[in-house]
């Protein structure tokens with residue numbers, strides 16, 4: 479029996495990587511482009527300062543992200559993969575797939591809006607990604623164009639699982655943590671679903687609400703619920719106060735209206751198992767071959 483390949487089993491440290499430029503900053507993190515010294519493979523390494531996490535009481539957020547990334551594993555290509563984690567006295571390190579082509583948000587803003595063909599393709603990739611999350615019993619809870627990146631082949635890579643929920647995970651029942659959880663706001667105002675605002679149970683249908691917001695934004699370049707303050711945005715969400723521009727594609731409008739429904743269980747797909755059959759069968763996805771989406775379309779193809 480040959481000895482195990484040292485590189486496969488040895489715990490990594492920061493000495494195994496050459497750290498390059500900063501490719502992003504989070505509230506608690508700095509993300510670097512890095513190269514494995516042994517293989518020259520490129521990774522994104524998310525580095526978190528322990529002092530900052532402790533001061534902001536975000537330890538649970540960090541351990542949750544690691545746990546969710548481990549549950550997701552590597553069998554769905556639409557999620558960033560966690561290769562290694564390690565730590566030193568002051569920092570935690572997450573070695574992740576490097577999403578070479580930036581954020582969906584940047585692409586939408588650069589183009590102003592996507593073509594219908596391009597929107598259908600990326601909406602289909604998002605549907606396949608959400609089917610996998612449902613299969614794994616995970617709710618992302620902060621799905622938005624900033625958290626959808628592109629890999630080197632322009633396929634989506636979803637990141638940022640610190641706010642995610644693991645369904646069926648028994649929550650500590652003590653009063654303190656119940657109170658903390660009740661008032662710990664989750665997500666980003668413009669994409670948050672009504673049930674999260676009403677402090678009701680968030681389920682996979684919460685991610686379907688966000689999907690509706692993202693499809694609207696890909697086609698218009700704007701978020702459906704926008705306003706000068708979070709409070710006013712929340713008001714609009716709870717009153718379903720949004721509108722479609724003149725001449726908006728009717729089939730796309732019908733699909734979005736079926737996701738942006740206040741009652742989570744009434745959203746298109748909410749009562750499906752996996753796959754999201756009623757979403758896949760919607761007219762909007764008529765040209766999609768769900769078994770092979772083919773190569774991504776050229777963005778600027780109008």
Ligand SMILES: Nc1ncnc2c1ncn2[C@@H]1O[C@H](COP(=O)(O)OP(=O)(O)OP(=O)(O)O)[C@@H](O)[C@H]1O
Nearest residue numbers: 501502503504505506507509522574575576577638
């Ligand atoms: N795997 C990756 N490949 C390329 N860029 C990445 C990757 N992960 C994160 N980034 C970039 O780094 C930035 C920070 O990401 P990170 O997930 O650490 O913080 P965040 O969770 O988005 O911030 P916050 O904690 O405020 O929500 C992101 O905006 C993204 O652009």
Ligand SMILES: O=C(O)[C@@H]1CCC(=O)N(CCc2ccc(Cl)cc2)[C@H]1c1ccccc1Cl
Nearest residue numbers: 528531532537540541544563564565570571
């Ligand atoms: O959850 C884990 O798998 C390990 C378990 C062992 C361990 O010590 N850590 C670090 C725990 C931790 C989390 C936050 C802070 Cl501020 C400090 C330590 C965890 C860890 C190590 C490296 C990178 C991330 C994490 Cl969460």
